Amino acid sequence: TALRLGMIPADGIGKEVLPAAQRVLEALGSAIPKTTFIPLKAGWEEFNKNGKALPDETVKILKEECDAAMFGSVSSPSHKVEGYSSPIVALRKHLDLYANVRPVSSVPIPGQYSPAQCDMVIVRENTECLYIKKEEIKTREDGSKIALATRQITSTASTRIGKMAFEIALRRGKEREQAKKDGKKVWWNDIPKVTIVHKSNVLSVTDGLFRESVRAVKDGNERYDGIKMEEQLVDSMVYRMFREPEIFDVAVAPNLYGDIISDGAAALVGSLGLVPSINAGDNFIMGEPVHGSAPDIEGQNIANPIASIRSAALLLSSLGYVEPASRINAAVDAVLAEGQYLTPDLGGKATTSDVTDAILKRL
Amino acid sequence: TALRLGMIPADGIGKEVLPAAQRVLEALGSAIPKTTFIPLKAGWEEFNKNGKALPDETVKILKEECDAAMFGSVSSPSHKVEGYSSPIVALRKHLDLYANVRPVSSVPIPGQYSPAQCDMVIVRENTECLYIKKEEIKTREDGSKIALATRQITSTASTRIGKMAFEIALRRGKEREQAKKDGKKVWWNDIPKVTIVHKSNVLSVTDGLFRESVRAVKDGNERYDGIKMEEQLVDSMVYRMFREPEIFDVAVAPNLYGDIISDGAAALVGSLGLVPSINAGDNFIMGEPVHGSAPDIEGQNIANPIASIRSAALLLSSLGYVEPASRINAAVDAVLAEGQYLTPDLGGKATTSDVTDAILKRL
Ligand SMILES: CC(C)[C@H](C(=O)O)[C@@H](O)C(=O)O
Ligand SMILES: CC(C)[C@H](C(=O)O)[C@@H](O)C(=O)O
Secondary structure, eight states: OEEEEEEEEESTTHHHHHHHHHHHHHHTGGGSOEEEEEEOOOSHHHHHHHSOSSOHHHHHHHHHHOSEEEEEEOOOOSSOOTTOOOHHHHHHHHTTOOEEEEEEEOOOBTTTBOOOOOEEEEEEEOSOEEEEEEEEEEEOTTSOEEEEEEEEEEHHHHHHHHHHHHHHHHHHHHHHHHHHHTTOOOSOOSOOEEEEEEOTTTOTTHHHHHHHHHHHHHHTOGGGTTSEEEEEEHHHHHHHHHHOGGGOSEEEEOHHHHHHHHHHHHHHTTOGGGOOOEEEOSSOEEEOOSSOOOGGGTTSSOSOOHHHHHHHHHHHHHTTOHHHHHHHHHHHHHHHHHTSSOOGGGTOOOOHHHHHHHHHHTO | OEEEEEEEEESTTHHHHHHHHHHHHHHTGGGSOEEEEEEOOOSHHHHHHHSOSSOHHHHHHHHHHOSEEEEEEOOOOSSOOTTOOOHHHHHHHHTTOOEEEEEEEOOOBTTTBOOOOOEEEEEEEOSOEEEEEEEEEEEOTTSOEEEEEEEEEEHHHHHHHHHHHHHHHHHHHHHHHHHHHTTOOOSOOSOOEEEEEEOTTTOTTHHHHHHHHHHHHHHTOGGGTTSEEEEEEHHHHHHHHHHOGGGOSEEEEOHHHHHHHHHHHHHHTTOGGGOOOEEEOSSOEEEOOSSOOOGGGTTSSOSOOHHHHHHHHHHHHHTTOHHHHHHHHHHHHHHHHHTSSOOGGGTOOOOHHHHHHHHHHTO
């Protein structure tokens, strides 16, 4: 078999880190199926050039010709621009990538950074909440303006993201059991745990439905008997993550809360430049570093490629290529543990290419 | 003149920390006007007893007989309970307390805790956003459910919260100038700064309006010429606050983002038990610790009273009693700096009463 990967660098440092991920995938050679990389357009720069942030052509090729994809990062205008809409939000919708899975774990870097002890996965609902972007604005009689947005939560979307979270918790539990058997030190000794993040003390209807739907996933299924279920209000979650990150295993959250807490978790482990994600649906997966387009460092070859490289690994393992994925992760961890090749976000002076080269050497 | 203060302990540890704040206010004696404390009911326990989370009587007395108030903390059911609605959210609305002002600054505690270097004020819009609680739920033909909530942003509310933020930045700037003249070390050397927190890359209409309205406050007013204005997307804000808290001075945010980032800031300085707030309108002010009702430690006399005591100080200074407010804050800082009387949230073994006594001694 062969693999056809859509590559969408989009804006800013996306154009630097996505090629780095591609180099790593190419270096795997015959360890993965023969891979074709198909460059695709999207983004704010694309919008300014050709008037469309997400060209129809890109969606068509992704749907018809690709097995999976990698996305870089987008720049967004901070004001309303007629005709512009975030291409990453649109892609998640078009391809029904209903889960954004973001594993965040701490890597101590000798002499540089001693992060909080954190090894968790954030499972973010990726299709609804305020991201449905139903907004309107009116001018009142007195000349003032009122704008309204709709936040949507459905039992269907909440249930499927809940299932994803429990499946991930189950898998993590098994992996830890195996690791213990192999005599490895594991971080988490307790039974697997899913923490439901919501704000149902204010949003009793919408977040109430999210909470209930996720709870029902476990309550209705013996398969998840060995998994603990807890809850945190989103404000409290941010607080707790910083006070005692070690208590979390898998967190599941509606779209916006998931967005916010994953940036929080990234801060815990030292840099957004380290945190990978996949946007996952039942039929398609798209890797995406959690960081943004970072226009301030664009074009300087100093962006951290690790988030993208790890996203490629996450993509591979989700496609079933677990062994090559582990090889990538081991190479990344080795480079971090050595502490010789670090980009500026981690306090180092290495370039994007230096870090990528170092990873390639250790592959 | 005399001062009539409504006291609403509400639920959980609110019933322990509010009396502590009252003791401190009482101890000020003639340094403040003769103060009458009027106990008032509200909360989840009150709802379970008498069927109303916010009795009409409480609102009536606050409006007609009180000059200001102190609120403890509320417990909330995590599921929808017919007839129940958060009394703190309702009070903010009834009394038009449109700003929630939350100063967060780090206090190193010798041998215990070395917090991030943080000295900022979060100015949270307090009346709209998703807190208008317009929610509905429907069952679809296939039996699944869809719930919708409305998020409201108006130019009027955004403008007035923006003004509040710029006024606070102006005052902080002056205070720092004065402190420098007095030969004191000041934390912040740069000109005052207001950071607007939003998510207009997704919510271009609602958060676009918030952003625009706040920006217009400065752009239309020479008074604020000496203040810097910056922006952060809310996810990035959480990240940045943890990576470089020292870069923030005043942050202004719509209701929900303000809720979330203030818990994040509280984690930075060591404990939610340290962070005070006032809910402020043009005609009324209500002090409120940022922490919740903490049912797990309720009734054990170990809740940290400092957030409440500082809220009382904040209330006093907002009412114009700046000198007695400073005395309270100095006493609190002294107790923290000594590190002898710390409640468990700060790693100590002291009780609520111990800490309060210690503060009273240093008043
Ligand atoms: C760019 C933006 C629309 C996006 C989001 O909010 O989902 C980003 O913050 C992310 O986390 O992928
Ligand atoms: C109790 C809850 C409704 C409240 C809020 O979200 O405003 C609390 O978290 C706060 O920050 O005061």
